[in-house]
Amino acid sequence: MPENRFSEFSVLLQAQRKQLLGEVRDKIAALGEQLGAANQSKITNDEGLADAAAEVEVAMAVRESQELQEIEAALARIDNGSYGSCADCGDEIGQARLKANPAAKRCLPCQEQYERAQGQIHLTGS
Numbered sequence: 001m002p003e004n005r006f007s008e009f010s011v012l013l014q015a016q017r018k019q020l021l022g023e024v025r026d027k028i029a030a031l032g033e034q035l036g037a038a039n040q041s042k043i044t045n046d047e048g049l050a051d052a053a054a055e056v057e058v059a060m061a062v063r064e065s066q067e068l069q070e071i072e073a074a075l076a077r078i079d080n081g082s083y084g085s086c087a088d089c090g091d092e093i094g095q096a097r098l099k100a101n102p103a104a105k106r107c108l109p110c111q112e113q114y115e116r117a118q119g120q121i122h123l124t125g126s
């Protein structure tokens with residue numbers, strides 16, 4: 001393996017991936033137990049409540065799996081040499097930002113722009 005200036009981020013990302021994988025597995029296992037218990041319980045009138053709780057759990061698991069995908073993508077970018085460049089404008093993301101968020105795929109201005117765009121989509125939906 002050639003010397004890589006991003007090898008420290010690779011180590012960080014792999015550690016994050018390992019931790020997230022463990023958390024997602026635990027969540028899914030817990031969710032399975034909750035659903036099983038809800039189905040078995042005689043309080044079927046509370047179905048709506050159980051569904052709402054399950055939805056929150058699923059949303060959390062999905063959010064974490066999205067983080068996982070970002071980490072996987074960042075590791076792939078380290079492998080193919082595109083890591084550290086903004087996906088939108090191509091500029092260097094910067095070591096400080098990468099240290100704070102090793103899975104970052106945009107520079108800060110592009111990320112802020114992206115999040116504003118996302119926020120606007122959510123606002124129109126509510």
Ligand SMILES: [Zn+2]
Binds near residue numbers: 089091107109110111
């Ligand atoms: Zn950018």
